[in-house]
Amino acid sequence: MTNAITIKNLNYSYPEQGELFKNFDFSVQEGEWLAIVGHNGSGKSTLAKLILGLLDFDQGEIQVFDEKLSEETLASIRAQVGMVFQNPDNQFVGATVADDVAFGLENRQVPSKEMPAKIEAALKQVGMEDYAEREPHTLSGGQKQRVALASILALHPRVIILDEATAMLDPEGKQAVMETLKELKARYQDQLTLIMITHDMEEAALADRVAVVSDGQLVFDEKPETLFLKGKQLAELGLAQPFSMELQSALGISQTTYRTKQELATWLSTLKA
Template sequence: MGIITVKNLDFSYDNETMAVHGVSFSIEKGSYTTIVGHNGSGKSTIAKLLLGLLEKKSGEIFIDDLPLTQENLQKIRSKIGIVFQNPDNQFIGSTVRDDIAFGLENHQVPQQEMDPIIDEFAKKVKMTEFLNSEPIKLSGGQKQRVAIAGVLAMKPEILIFDEATSMLDPQGKDEIKKVIHDLHEDSTITIISITHDIEEVAKSDDVIVMDKGKVVLTGKPEEILLKEKQLISMKLDIPFSLKLQKALKTNGIKIKETITMEGLVDELCQYASKK
């Protein structure tokens, strides 16, 4: 059993249409899983169901072997952190330090123990020099880094990013992706990245593809990304690097298949050096 196991989950907002229907999946402890799907496919609903923010209609949810019940709710919530899409909606403090402190205060961490924890996690997201700054003065990427530090300070076992980079400019997106990947490499935390952007799939361990409230594909990135027709039928397309490889192949340039942009650049450099 994975750290998260979901069986036959159903949920409806209006008792007519199913926002989530017959969803089953399992997420391995310590893995980096991407849940990808077009807008409205039910991804955020799944995240809210996992946190017990919405109540399932039927099915089962297990977090770390605990069934998600009213009784276990607090225990389960303490295991999961979530970072949302809009960094401006997650700010409450007048300084970055206050902001990271917010969750700790809620957990009644004594004042004198707070500072070292705040410093540790501000450092992790490279925001130490901004600890006394006002959050509103930060860039989108910096705001999301603060939000991540605040969530990490609660020491969750599972961290969910729900479109956490989608409102950021390209630089902010890159900053956050790097923070997330570094986190995954340096710790045993389980990461779930929710996105509608197929470009984000390549670097994960496992992928869950959702369409119209259902899980339609699960597998490794290389298995998923090669199902071009199916992805396009779900309005997901394939990554730019794969499109470029196809175009190169059509023009007689044969390189080893790779799913990442970095891999493609490597292959092209090797190809060029042989010429």
């Protein structure tokens, strides 16, 4: 298996608030869907910024596929790693949705003849092809985040990092973005590595693996089904557990099986007196 991202012995301190990462080691495999969760200030967004070279680290090494992150490789690494940020309003540059997707392609000097097809293909993948001529500000938050995803997809990234990309969305918007991510993952499979930074355990449940970060330390690193059995430890880290696990624990059912809401409802109905 190839590593998409390899972090070795990373050291990073905030400018004024001191040390965050100390001798931090971590890796993400190609094709993985990884969720990074942690309380506010745990360092999860900082980690994403370090990978993209938006912040400079003090010591250690970050490698994206076979390239070591440095001044020289920055452009090439950013060409492979796309990022969707939290605030949908801060990532638009184009006058229309299509212009916005075109912007990244222009930066890559894609011939203008090839652009319309690429733009349409990218918008189709996020279900926004009917909105190509719309002005971005007329879109809902969920639609904006899907356009942000399309702008990245048009550049064929190998890794997409979503930094709390659904935090500002209403439930419908959240769901639309998550559905889009599922479709992308099904389409690209091992060709696309997804890293999703989130507080939302229902979202994290969709990932192959969940990394729990607290104060710059990797506390847990495992499948969601086993992580969610650690309700008490999660609470101590300031994290919630999924509703179904919270209810199981309130019912006094020992936390040895992860059940989704639907599974729990079905199971409980077989136990009806």
